[in-house]
Amino acid sequence: MPNTTSPTYEHIDVNSPVLSPKAMEYVTDCMKTGWISSAGPYVSRFEHAFAAYIGVGHAVTTTSGTAALHLAVASLGIGPGDEVIMPDLTIISCPFSVMYTGATPVFVDVDPVTYTIDPGRIEEKITKRTRAIMVVHLYGHPCDMDPIMTLAKNYGLAVIEDAAEAHGARYKGKRVGSIGTVGIFSFYANKIVTSGEGGMVVTNTVRLAKRAALLKNLAHSPHRRFWHEHVGFNYRMTNVSAAIGLAQLESIEEYIAKKKWMAREYETALRSIPRLVLPPQQPWADSVCWMYALTLTKDAPMSKNEVRNRLKIHGIDTRDFFYPLHTQPILGQFINKHDRYPVSSAASRTGFYIPSGLAITSRQIHAVARALGDILA
Numbered sequence: 001m002p003n004t005t006s007p008t009y010e011h012i013d014v015n016s017p018v019l020s021p022k023a024m025e026y027v028t029d030c031m032k033t034g035w036i037s038s039a040g041p042y043v044s045r046f047e048h049a050f051a052a053y054i055g056v057g058h059a060v061t062t063t064s065g066t067a068a069l070h071l072a073v074a075s076l077g078i079g080p081g082d083e084v085i086m087p088d089l090t091i092i093s094c095p096f097s098v099m100y101t102g103a104t105p106v107f108v109d110v111d112p113v114t115y116t117i118d119p120g121r122i123e124e125k126i127t128k129r130t131r132a133i134m135v136v137h138l139y140g141h142p143c144d145m146d147p148i149m150t151l152a153k154n155y156g157l158a159v160i161e162d163a164a165e166a167h168g169a170r171y172k173g174k175r176v177g178s179i180g181t182v183g184i185f186s187f188y189a190n191k192i193v194t195s196g197e198g199g200m201v202v203t204n205t206v207r208l209a210k211r212a213a214l215l216k217n218l219a220h221s222p223h224r225r226f227w228h229e230h231v232g233f234n235y236r237m238t239n240v241s242a243a244i245g246l247a248q249l250e251s252i253e254e255y256i257a258k259k260k261w262m263a264r265e266y267e268t269a270l271r272s273i274p275r276l277v278l279p280p281q282q283p284w285a286d287s288v289c290w291m292y293a294l295t296l297t298k299d300a301p302m303s304k305n306e307v308r309n310r311l312k313i314h315g316i317d318t319r320d321f322f323y324p325l326h327t328q329p330i331l332g333q334f335i336n337k338h339d340r341y342p343v344s345s346a347a348s349r350t351g352f353y354i355p356s357g358l359a360i361t362s363r364q365i366h367a368v369a370r371a372l373g374d375i376l377a
């Protein structure tokens with residue numbers, strides 16, 4: 001009798017988190033003491049420790065990376081009539097954070113190597129209404145900040161660094177998030193530092209930090225509680241989330257080392273597979289390799305979806321790149337029909353990322369590489 005049973009594969013998640021034993025200890029402390037709202041000591045401990053780690057003067061906790069982006073834009077006083085430039089290949093949180101304030105997002109194509117905003121394409125999008133450039137350090141790899149900072153200086157623009165995916169990454173020795181006017185991070189469960197859900201605004205400007213702290217807490221007047229001179233939001237992080245975030249931050253070097261090890265293992269295992277483009281490592285960047293992102297070359301024998309479906313049959317979970325912003329139905333109102341975004345379109349068409357969680361093992365990495373080799377051989 002022929003053997004008709006198909007092989008069974010171990011399921012390999014795209015991103016399983018690792019929680020430090022300290023997280024359990026700190027959360028238990030919150031439960032025992034009853035400090036479960038935002039009025040607990042872990043919130044300011046997390047803010048101080050995070051500011052020190054990134055190398056900035058101030059850090060303000062929020063409920064998510066998206067809330068942090070909104071606070072950053074709102075704290076800069078950006079509103080109706082203003083424009084904010086951003087890469088075409090990013091999460092919807094970037095344009096949404098601008099739209100929440102009534103301002104207009106403007107999209108720029110991305111660099112063909114790093115898929116982060118192409119500094120050479122920014123100037124053509126600057127108008128009299130431009131107030132800020134929002135950059136995104138994609139998949140843990142920094143974008144090229146020097147030309148962006150120079151442009152911002154020349155035109156008097158703010159720079160918002162979205163470092164949601166790049167905790168601890170460095171650009172020419174400086175931690176991302178600390179280079180622009182204001183930076184943001186996400187602490188969603190798949191991030192290098194997690195608090196379950198959560199975010200942080202970081203800056204060296206006292207005025208911006210104070211503004212973000214005011215707006216995130218319903219804009220209670222600092223002089224009179226329940227008295228309001230501005231429209232605020234409730235973006236307060238709980239003490240329980242901050243307890244998890246602080247514990248995870250205390251292990252950040254171990255987590256970054258694990259991500260870099262994973263990237264080295266994948267590189268060795270994948271570099272001889274034809275038609276696969278491996279993630280970039282620019283000489284000026286110290287990437288934290290948050291996600292191992294691949295693209296297929298033009299002559300690949302099958303589509304990205306076909307590769308992903310075949311990996312799925314092997315039990316291997318993958319994720320798509322973002323859809324380019326210029327293709328999003330909700331953003332159609334901001335698109336000029338003559339604009340073209342060839343690099344982000346191609347990256348989105350051919351890009352996906354493979355299992356990259358902190359819990360990944362050497363065996364799993366080699367199983368993924370073997371499957372990719374078989375599929376693309």
Ligand SMILES: Cc1ncc(COP(=O)(O)O)c(C=O)c1O
Nearest residue numbers: 064065066091093164186187188
């Ligand atoms: C680049 C980028 N910016 C912002 C965010 C938003 O963060 P959050 O999911 O915490 O709202 C994400 C989410 O993962 C992201 O990848």
